[in-house]
Amino acid sequence: MKTRNSHRFIFQAETDRRVRQWHFSFQNFLIFALVSLLVLGTSLFFGAEYLTRFLYQQKLQKIRNNFTSLSKTLNDINGKLIYLDQKMDTIEEKERAVRTYANLPEIDQDVRSLGIGGLRLEKYTSQDYIIPGLSKKISGLEMDVDHLARKVKLELASFETIYDKVVKDTEKMKHIPSIRPVPGGYLNSRFGYRKDPIDGVNRFHKGLDFSVFTGTLIYAPADGVIQSARYSGNRGKHIKINHEFGYNTLFLHLSKINVKRGQKVKRGDLIGQTGNSGRSTAPHLHYEVHYNGVAQNPMDYFFSGVVN
Structure with missing residues (x-):
């Protein structure tokens, strides 16, 4: 039932004889609707805010967990x-x-x-x-x-x-002389000043004298090229090897020469045999080492082997 500026609603249940009536004015209805919308909007706002925060916290926690693993x-x-x-x-x-x-x-x-x-x-x-x-x-x-x-x-x-x-x-x-040129034997005369065994004059001895039997094998002390292999008065049969890098070696008073001038040799190659040729008093090998033209003590170039 409708009256001026108001509405009347009548309700009666089938099992109840009582009649219930509600009167609503348009103004009251409008207020009710606005309040309902406000409550609903507020609920939706806070619900969305809560959901957003919840999802954010979950994502942040996941990132933190990943960070912990990554940090480790x-x-x-x-x-x-x-x-x-x-x-x-x-x-x-x-x-x-x-x-x-x-x-x-x-x-x-x-x-x-x-x-x-x-x-x-x-x-x-x-x-x-x-x-x-x-x-x-x-x-x-x-x-x-x-x-x-x-x-x-x-x-x-x-x-x-x-x-x-x-x-x-x-x-x-x-190419650096580093071994004894002859095995065994006796080191009879060392490097330095000595009395010459032939004329007794005190002279500088530029090498070492190894007393050995004639025919003892002589080996190249380092790689090089035969610069000289011949006979001369005082030196007798002799060999000179150019080892490059400033090194040369001399082998005097040989009985046999087994190499030729210009021939390449390696350390340990057979080059000749000892003897008593030239200015010599007994079978031996006179051995010299020169570096940049200056005679060196051959003892400083025996890196292997034993000198008697």
């Missing part, structure tokens, strides 16, 4: 980098020792620092506001890896230099 991985990597850096320090020490052995100068400390130095740059991005320190950790590891890579590169370059020097020195070592 980064710490493990950092530990390995520290270990490798310590190993590189050990290699660096050995490299210095090898350089000394190879007669190479040490790498200048300023050059070494320039080659492997560098500051750790800190990078910051928006993710630091979510997970502080992540970018800083990653940036630090990047700089550590770069530092280690440059350190390895410098050491490799250094060892290449050492290797080239050792290879060159190895080739040179083949």
Whole structure:
């Protein structure tokens, strides 16, 4: 039933004879509707806010869990980098020792620092506001890896230099007199001043005299080329070997020459036999070593074998 500016609603249940009536004015209805909409809107707002916060917290927790795992991985990597850096320090020490052995100068400390130095740059991005320190950790590891890579590169370059020097020195070592030219025998006269066994005059003896039986085999003390293989008055049958790098050796008073001028020989090759030719009083081998034209004590060039 409708009255002016109001509505009447009559309700009667089938099982109940009582009649219930409600009177609503339009104004009351409008207020009721507005209040209902306000309550519903507020509920939806807070519900959405709660849901958003819930989802955000879940996502943030997941990110934090991932960060914890990533942080552990980064710490493990950092530990390995520290270990490798310590190993590189050990290699660096050995490299210095090898350089000394190879007669190479040490790498200048300023050059070494320039080659492997560098500051750790800190990078910051928006993710630091979510997970502080992540970018800083990653940036630090990047700089550590770069530092280690440059350190390895410098050491490799250094060892290449050492290797080239050792290879060159190895080739040179083949040409440096380093063994006894005759096995056995007796060292009768040493390097230096002595009384000449023939005329008794005190003269400088430029080599060593090995007392051996005639026909004792003579071996080349190093790689080289036969420069002279002939007979001359005082020297008798003799051989001269040019070993390059400034080294020459002489073998005097032989009974037989087994090589020819210009022939290449290697350390340990048979070159002749001992004798008593030329200015000599008994079978022996007179042996000389010259470096850049200056006579050297052959005893300083016996790196293997035993001198009696």
